[in-house]
Amino acid sequence: MAKYLGKRIFYIILTLFIVSTITFFMMKLMPGTPLTNQAKLTPTQIHQIYKQYGLDKPVWQQYLVYLGGIIHGNFGTSFQFSNQPVSYLISSRLGPSLIIGGQGMVLGVIAGLIVGAIGAIKANTWIDTSATILSILFISIPSFVLAVLLQYYLGLKLRLFPIADWGGFMYTVLPTLALAASPLAETARFMRTEMVDVLSSDYIELAKAKGLNKVGIIYHHALRNSLIPVVTIVGPLAVNIMTGSMVVENIFSIPGIGEQFVKSVLTNDYPTIMGLTIVYSAMLCVVLLITDIVYGLIDPRIRINK
Amino acid sequence: MKINSLAKLGGVALVSALILAGCGSKSSQGTKKQEINWMTPSAIQTMDTSKMIDLYSAQVANGTNEGLLRMAKNNKVDPGVAKSYSVSKDGKTWTFNLRHSKWNDGTPVTAKDFVFSWQRTVKPKTASQYAYIFANVKNAEQINAGKMSPSKLGVKADGDYKFVVTLDKPQSYFKFMVTQPEFFPQNSKVVNKYGNNYGTDSTKNSYNGPFILKGWSGTNDTWKLVKNTKYWDAKKVKLQQVNYQAVKTPSTALSSYQSNKLDYTTLSGTLAANNKNNKAYTVFPQASTTYMEFNTKKIPALRNVNIRKAMALAIDKKQMVNKVMQGGDITPKGFVPASMAKHNGKDFAAQAYVKAGTDYNLKEAKTLFAKGMKQVGKKSLSLTLMGADDDDTKRATEFVQSQLTKLPGLKITNSNIPFKSKLTKMENQQFDIGLSAWIADYPDPSNFLDLMTSDNSYNDGKWSNKEYDALVKKSEDQDANNETARWNDMVQAEKILMNQQGVVPLYQQGQAALVRPSVKGVQAFTTSPQYDFAKAYVK
Numbered sequence: 001m002a003k004y005l006g007k008r009i010f011y012i013i014l015t016l017f018i019v020s021t022i023t024f025f026m027m028k029l030m031p032g033t034p035l036t037n038q039a040k041l042t043p044t045q046i047h048q049i050y051k052q053y054g055l056d057k058p059v060w061q062q063y064l065v066y067l068g069g070i071i072h073g074n075f076g077t078s079f080q081f082s083n084q085p086v087s088y089l090i091s092s093r094l095g096p097s098l099i100i101g102g103q104g105m106v107l108g109v110i111a112g113l114i115v116g117a118i119g120a121i122k123a124n125t126w127i128d129t130s131a132t133i134l135s136i137l138f139i140s141i142p143s144f145v146l147a148v149l150l151q152y153y154l155g156l157k158l159r160l161f162p163i164a165d166w167g168g169f170m171y172t173v174l175p176t177l178a179l180a181a182s183p184l185a186e187t188a189r190f191m192r193t194e195m196v197d198v199l200s201s202d203y204i205e206l207a208k209a210k211g212l213n214k215v216g217i218i219y220h221h222a223l224r225n226s227l228i229p230v231v232t233i234v235g236p237l238a239v240n241i242m243t244g245s246m247v248v249e250n251i252f253s254i255p256g257i258g259e260q261f262v263k264s265v266l267t268n269d270y271p272t273i274m275g276l277t278i279v280y281s282a283m284l285c286v287v288l289l290i291t292d293i294v295y296g297l298i299d300p301r302i303r304i305n306k
Numbered sequence: 307m308k309i310n311s312l313a314k315l316g317g318v319a320l321v322s323a324l325i326l327a328g329c330g331s332k333s334s335q336g337t338k339k340q341e342i343n344w345m346t347p348s349a350i351q352t353m354d355t356s357k358m359i360d361l362y363s364a365q366v367a368n369g370t371n372e373g374l375l376r377m378a379k380n381n382k383v384d385p386g387v388a389k390s391y392s393v394s395k396d397g398k399t400w401t402f403n404l405r406h407s408k409w410n411d412g413t414p415v416t417a418k419d420f421v422f423s424w425q426r427t428v429k430p431k432t433a434s435q436y437a438y439i440f441a442n443v444k445n446a447e448q449i450n451a452g453k454m455s456p457s458k459l460g461v462k463a464d465g466d467y468k469f470v471v472t473l474d475k476p477q478s479y480f481k482f483m484v485t486q487p488e489f490f491p492q493n494s495k496v497v498n499k500y501g502n503n504y505g506t507d508s509t510k511n512s513y514n515g516p517f518i519l520k521g522w523s524g525t526n527d528t529w530k531l532v533k534n535t536k537y538w539d540a541k542k543v544k545l546q547q548v549n550y551q552a553v554k555t556p557s558t559a560l561s562s563y564q565s566n567k568l569d570y571t572t573l574s575g576t577l578a579a580n581n582k583n584n585k586a587y588t589v590f591p592q593a594s595t596t597y598m599e600f601n602t603k604k605i606p607a608l609r610n611v612n613i614r615k616a617m618a619l620a621i622d623k624k625q626m627v628n629k630v631m632q633g634g635d636i637t638p639k640g641f642v643p644a645s646m647a648k649h650n651g652k653d654f655a656a657q658a659y660v661k662a663g664t665d666y667n668l669k670e671a672k673t674l675f676a677k678g679m680k681q682v683g684k685k686s687l688s689l690t691l692m693g694a695d696d697d698d699t700k701r702a703t704e705f706v707q708s709q710l711t712k713l714p715g716l717k718i719t720n721s722n723i724p725f726k727s728k729l730t731k732m733e734n735q736q737f738d739i740g741l742s743a744w745i746a747d748y749p750d751p752s753n754f755l756d757l758m759t760s761d762n763s764y765n766d767g768k769w770s771n772k773e774y775d776a777l778v779k780k781s782e783d784q785d786a787n788n789e790t791a792r793w794n795d796m797v798q799a800e801k802i803l804m805n806q807q808g809v810v811p812l813y814q815q816g817q818a819a820l821v822r823p824s825v826k827g828v829q830a831f832t833t834s835p836q837y838d839f840a841k842a843y844v845k
Contacts, residue, residue: 032726036359039733039763040438044430044452052433082352083502084524092525148557156561163561165528165551251555255527259554268726 008292012285017067019281023274024066028059032268034079053077053271066274075275080267086275090257094279096166097249097256101241103176108183108241109234115184116191117226121218123196131188138185143244147178147251164253175252179244183237190233194226228299231291238287242280340844341547342825344837345559345571349527349552353519354505355487356427356434361745361834362552367487368835369531369548371515374402374420374469377485377831377838381648381749387415387491387514387538388469397476397787402484404467407538409493410513417463419491425449426497427488429456436488439747442480444472476787479750486748486834516543516840527552531839544827544843560820569822574698578633578818589634590817593646593832594745595754596635596702598810599767603735607687608767612678614807615662617716617739619671621709623664627813630705631698634818638664638811640804641758642751642796646832649793654751658797663804664811668712675713688717692731693741695722702812703741732766740766743815746833751796752781758808769808774799 034053035041041049050056053076054065069076075086119131138146154174155163161173198204199222207217246258253259257276264272348362355371358364368377374388388402407415424443427434430452440446444460460472473480483489493512500510508522508529516539517531531548534540551568553559559571560581573581581587598617600608607613623637636644640663644655679685691710693703700722707718718739723731732740744764746753756762759778760770781795803809817836821828826845829838 031724031730036435037438041435042430042447042451045433045435045437045450048430048433049435080351081506081525082354082357083504083506084352089525092523151558151561156565159565163565163567164553164555164558165567251558253527253551253553253555253558255525259527260525263554268724 008289012282012289015285016278016281020067020070020274020278021063023277024063027270027274028062030268030270032270053079070278075278076271078264078269078272080264080269080272086271089260089272090275090279093255093257093260095256096254097245097258100172100175100179100248100254100256101245103172104179104245105183105238105241107176108180109187109237111180112184112187113191113227113230116188117195117218117223119188119192120195120199120226123192123199128192131192135185135188138181139189141181142247143178143182144247144251146181147175147248150174150178151251164251166254171252171254175248175254178248178251179241182240182244186233186237186240187230190230191226194229195222198222198225224298228295231295231298234291234294235284235288239284242283338844340545341549342545342569342822342839342842342844343549343551343567345562345568346550346552347554347572349525350522350529352505353508353511353522355490355492356423356432357505358487359435361836364487364834365836366519366529366531366550367490367515369515369517369839370511370513370519370534371487371490372537373486373490374404374484375481376840377482377829377833377835379829379831381646383481383485386485391481397478398473400471400473400480401464402469402471404469405538406467407514408536409496410518410534410536411493411496412536413493413495414466415491415493415514416466417469418466419493420469420489421459421461421463422494422497423490423492424461425456425459426492428459434488439483439486439488442473442475442477444474475782478786478789478792479748479752482748482750482833516540517545517548539840543840545839548839563820563822569825570828571820573818573820574633576632581818581820584820586820586823588819588821589636590819590830590836591636591643591645591832592745592815592817592836593643593749593753594743594815595638595641595643596741596743596812596815597638597641598706598812599732599740599742600769600809601735601738601740601767602770603768605689605738607678607682607684608738610678610682611806612674612681613687614810616671616673616675616678616713617710618663618807618810619665619667619674620713621706621810621812622666623812624666626702626705630701631813634816635813636816638814640664640800641809641811642754642800643746643814643832646746646749647751649789654793654797654800658751658800658804660801660804663807672713675716679715684715686715686717688719689738690719690721691739691741692721692723692728692737694725694728696725699741706741706812733763735766735768737766741812742766745815749831749833751800752778755781755796755799755803758803767809769806771802771806771808774802774806774808777802 034049047056054062073087078084078086078089115131119128122128151163151174154160162171165171204217204221207221246262249256249259250262261276346362350363350366351360352358352363353367355367358367372386374386375383376386378384387404387407389405391400391402393400404417409415426432428437428440428446428449430450437450445454445458448454449456449459462470464470496512497504503510505511507524508519513534516534516537518534520530520532522529529550533543533546537543556574556577560577562568563571600614602609627635627637639655639659642654644653647654691703691707693699703720703722707720710716710718731737744754744757755778757764758769759775777795777799781792785791785795824845827842829841
């Protein structure tokens with residue numbers, strides 16, 4: 001296990017290294033500088049501003065400085081927010097994103113498993129059909145549309161939850177629902193298919209023949225075996241949540257990194273874009289690693305090190 | 307100020323939101339709690355007035371700090387830290403008599419704080435991107451270029467309460483300039499204490515304005531202005547608190563307004579169109595013009611005045627404003643925006659109005675175009691129209707394209723690229739026709755007219771007219787100290803620009819917004835700081 005983990009962590013670092021290198025050089029190819037009134041600045045001032053951002057050095061030196069900074073958690077200074085370190089910008093906004101992302105993921109997956117399992121158990125009844133329709137709806141409606149609908153009906157009309165902003169659990173409800181929809185639908189569809197398969201397999205038939213009660217069969221045999229393939233989609237779902245959060249955070253005015261990412265792209269704030277790209281990549285790598293470990297825990301056949 | 311993508315974003319995007327959970331709704335439900343909830347399209351970028359480059363930070367700074375004078379309605383100024391001022395006969399020496407006022411930490415605001423701040427902004431080490439606005443202050447350009455010591459700047463503290471400024475040339479609108487954040491005083495003790503971190507959050511700053519900034523962490527989207535009891539005119543400040551919320555999604559902002567969580571929200575596009583009958587609907591004209599520039603350097607045909615005039619006449623600006631842009635934008639009267647500058651009670655734009663400059667007449671356009679093409683000996687012309695890639699600009703360029711292609715023989719291709727690339731390309735004359743926007747830094751026509759002089763670095767298309775240059779120069783030199791003569795020079799210059807169609811004004815920007823009717827006394831300006839809450843109250 002330790003050896004496996006070590007190997008995986010090495011790969012994560014390698015991935016992040018490649019990601020940061022590619023982002024760095026891509027950003028160098030893009031137009032745009034921290035200068036706002038270039039035409040009106042004196043050469044001395046331009047030099048001063050470049051120096052402040054370390055842009056007066058040759059690109060290879062900038063690259064080394066940049067890599068060195070990353071190791072120390074320093075992503076440079078934001079172009080947009082004067083004198084604000086990108087690392088502070090990210091760390092102060094990471095919390096809200098993790099909260100709604102995490103809640104959305106947990107809610108989506110758990111609710112999806114339940115909906116999927118019910119659909120499979122009641123296969124080909126009206127319950128199953130409704131569950132399927134629900135899933136298709138949630139997959140087809142983009143999160144930003146759902147977000148606005150939630151905002152309008154639950155926020156403005158019924159006044160159950162705050163429309164936007166950040167400040168406690170109540171504020172997380174609508175964004176969490178908007179984010180959870182897509183993972184919920186994906187999980188439900190996957191779970192239903194898997195479980196229908198499992199329920200018709202021989203060992204379930206055998207269990208039934210042995211006279212085990214239905215709840216026991218589903219809980220002990222069907223559920224666990226259906227879960228294994230479902231775990232594989234958790235990684236892609238996490239990506240789903242991360243990209244979804246950029247839009248959802250904007251709509252609900254959540255001071256998170258998704259919202260920041262959109263803003264930094266729109267304002268050509270390259271240091272922030274680079275910092276956030278690395279943070280997003282790191283989060284994804286970690287999610288994938290956890291998924292693989294969990295995978296082993298659930299399915300002894302692929303338990304690591306065997 | 308070139309309108310940057312963020313400002314654009316502001317126009318496009320709206321706001322939303324709730325302000326602090328509980329207090330939000332109360333103020334707007336008719337109780338007379340003196341608290342309002344204000345939306346802004348963009349978070350604060352910095353509170354260091356030497357480094358401020360965006361309108362939204364400047365608006366906050368205007369609430370929390372005060373310069374020598376304060377912007378007032380009707381193109382006037384009110385006393386600020388200076389209770390009075392006098393200008394020498396030659397117009398070059400401005401003497402400000404400061405009142406005894408205090409920073410929020412209780413220390414006095416003195417002339418030395420102004421000297422410190424102005425020198426700090428101008429010296430190259432500070433790397434202020436707005437330092438050029440000081441250009442007319444004696445020696446500012448030399449200091450800014452690193453050729454002179456900052457102590458040589460033409461400012462002097464004569465005792466603690468007399469501040470004397472020496473200008474290179476007389477500048478009647480200097481009174482407006484000193485209302486802007488770049489000209490605010492800075493508390494040297496606080497600046498030195500925080501060094502590079504000065505102004506990066508609400509605690510690392512010093513305030514001398516009607517309000518104090520609280521709750522801004524440097525990166526968050528909500529903050530508040532709380533009444534400053536140490537402000538010299540605190541007695542007249544009625545609001546106890548202004549809760550700011552940065553909201554980027556238009557529909558969210560509107561919903562928040564509708565649920566009483568916001569008392570003000572900007573509107574754009576269809577949201578503005580849908581709310582035109584709401585009694586809270588208000589349009590705030592901005593001193594900002596969106597216009598078309600011709601690259602006369604690269605495309606010889608565009609040096610022909612008939613071709614330029616034809617293109618101007620072929621665009622129906624009314625339709626553009628009402629059907630395409632839909633927000634609060636206004637059909638233009640000329641290059642210099644309307645309701646910005648006045649002299650003897652007369653609006654500049656009305657006085658310098660040239661009908662043909664902003665009119666629509668397709669028939670005439672076709673005639674002129676044919677004539678122009680004959681003059682340059684061409685049968686067809688294929689040009690690229692360059693603009694930024696935000697939604698508003700895209701709609702604008704598409705509309706302009708559809709209008710211009712009605713001229714037989716003219717082919718227009720659109721190129722919408724990221725804002726900064728557009729800026730760079732246009733500055734280097736890598737375009738045929740470009741869509742640009744400019745917002746005035748201070749409410750004086752010169753701020754626009756200067757742009758189109760032959761040697762101005764923002765004259766991207768290099769349109770050049772000797773008479774125009776001469777008039778602008780005259781207004782800055784021999785007529786600089788004579789208000790009326792100067793004004794007339796500028797009116798003449800604008801008329802030449804329109805008659806020659808050096809640029810084609812497409813629309814004047816206007817901010818459509820909903821403002822809760824119970825909120826009274828908010829002063830709105832066409833230039834920065836846009837809104838002033840010092841006299842606002844809730845009824």
